[in-house]
Amino acid sequence: MGRIAERISRLGTETAFAVTAEAAAWGARGNKIYPFHLGDLNIQTPEDVMEASIKAMKEGKTGYCPTAGVPLLREALAADISASRGVKYAMENVAIQPGGKPVIGKFIQALMNPGDEVLYPNPGYPIYESQIQYHGGKALPYGYVEGEENFIFDMASIERQITPRTRLFILNDLQNPTGAECSPEELEKIAALVLKHDLYVLCDEAYFDIRYFGKSASLVSLPGMAERCVILHTFSKKFAMTGWRLGAAIGPKEIIDVIAKLNVNDESCSNHFIQYGVLAGLKGDLSGPKRILSILKERRDTAVALLNSIKGVRCFKPNATFYLYPNVTKAMENKGLKNYDAFRQTVLHETGVSFCTRLHFGRALPGEQESYIRLAYSGIDTPLIKEGLGKLKAFLES
Numbered sequence: 001m002g003r004i005a006e007r008i009s010r011l012g013t014e015t016a017f018a019v020t021a022e023a024a025a026w027g028a029r030g031n032k033i034y035p036f037h038l039g040d041l042n043i044q045t046p047e048d049v050m051e052a053s054i055k056a057m058k059e060g061k062t063g064y065c066p067t068a069g070v071p072l073l074r075e076a077l078a079a080d081i082s083a084s085r086g087v088k089y090a091m092e093n094v095a096i097q098p099g100g101k102p103v104i105g106k107f108i109q110a111l112m113n114p115g116d117e118v119l120y121p122n123p124g125y126p127i128y129e130s131q132i133q134y135h136g137g138k139a140l141p142y143g144y145v146e147g148e149e150n151f152i153f154d155m156a157s158i159e160r161q162i163t164p165r166t167r168l169f170i171l172n173d174l175q176n177p178t179g180a181e182c183s184p185e186e187l188e189k190i191a192a193l194v195l196k197h198d199l200y201v202l203c204d205e206a207y208f209d210i211r212y213f214g215k216s217a218s219l220v221s222l223p224g225m226a227e228r229c230v231i232l233h234t235f236s237k238k239f240a241m242t243g244w245r246l247g248a249a250i251g252p253k254e255i256i257d258v259i260a261k262l263n264v265n266d267e268s269c270s271n272h273f274i275q276y277g278v279l280a281g282l283k284g285d286l287s288g289p290k291r292i293l294s295i296l297k298e299r300r301d302t303a304v305a306l307l308n309s310i311k312g313v314r315c316f317k318p319n320a321t322f323y324l325y326p327n328v329t330k331a332m333e334n335k336g337l338k339n340y341d342a343f344r345q346t347v348l349h350e351t352g353v354s355f356c357t358r359l360h361f362g363r364a365l366p367g368e369q370e371s372y373i374r375l376a377y378s379g380i381d382t383p384l385i386k387e388g389l390g391k392l393k394a395f396l397e398s
């Protein structure tokens with residue numbers, strides 16, 4: 001163990017994977033599991049994406065491709081993002097990646113010096129904090145507060161923490177785990193703050209297209225922002241292809257060039273033939289993504305209604321993402337379970353319902369009083385949602 005490099009002590013992980021392992025172990029002992037813990041999809045990748053990938057593979061697209069991606073895909077994605085964000089992106093603004101996740105570390109490596117401060121959401125995707133600290137930065141967490149209809153971005157906690165060393169801002173609008181979405185006014189306030197403090201922004205837009213109502217907005221659409229933002233884009237959710245691994249970094253050419261250089265060092269290129277599959281998906285009739293959304297919407301509606309019927313639980317209905325973040329403070333009190341892990345494990349053992357808690361998305365912030373869990377409905381069918389949450393209700397109200 002003495003040989004492991006010092007920097008590894010600063011590397012975090014996704015503790016949600018440990019919940020998956022625990023649920024699997026409980027299932028292996030003959031117990032029925034209702035998997036709400038992991039943001040993975042149990043829905044098939046659209047036919048056109050699969051067919052075009054197989055065709056490309058058979059046609060010999062099996063060698064290396066350009067490090068920033070197949071030009072046709074970079075062009076098509078630039079056109080797609082330009083149209084939905086109202087910003088002019090070209091092929092040179094796009095670097096294809098093996099998933100959306102690598103954009104986090106590459107953005108930080110490209111723009112953060114050791115000792116620089118980075119604002120990031122907590123609760124939030126745990127890889128932000130991990131990558132900031134791993135690369136020698138100082139991680140400044142900002143929170144969300146429970147509003148009337150949605151979680152609200154805690155602007156005050158952001159303003160309070162900014163110093164001259166604050167260089168980067170990570171924004172995950174349409175947020176994992178809360179499902180929170182910024183209002184147009186909040187996006188404007190963020191843009192003003194970014195300009196005032198000369199910040200660069202990672203816009204994690206992993207859930208931009210996982211939307212059931214209304215239209216997603218992006219910080220990049222605001223004046224002066226496209227020059228300072230890198231979009232984390234992923235095909236994982238839109239085309240239900242988490243395990244295929246394809247995403248992209250989209251932003252100013254000088255930053256994208258650095259990210260492409262990191263690609264050369266890390267993986268040479270992303271999978272070649274899958275890029276043709278996704279190209280076909282983007283240029284196709286989009287019936288696949290529509291089918292995926294309609295399945296997810298039914299699950300969301302079922303789960304939200306059931307959760308809100310449980311005594312001691314309240315849950316918003318986010319317009320986007322595939323996560324629910326119910327407040328379970330009263331339910332935990334009713335059961336005499338104060339500790340998150342005790343609550344999670346007791347529920348798993350009593351009902352088979354498996355979920356993550358607030359602590360899988362960062363350490364609790366000072367003054368945090370209420371308790372939350374996160375349910376992902378991307379990997380569980382509606383009949384099982386009904387059955388599992390029915391058992392949860394019976395247990396929590398007993």
Ligand code: PMP
Nearest residue numbers: 039099100101125176206234236
């Ligand atoms: N950002 C957020 C907020 C996520 O929830 C995820 C996946 N859970 C990702 C990025 C990365 O996803 P992928 O690497 O599959 O594109």
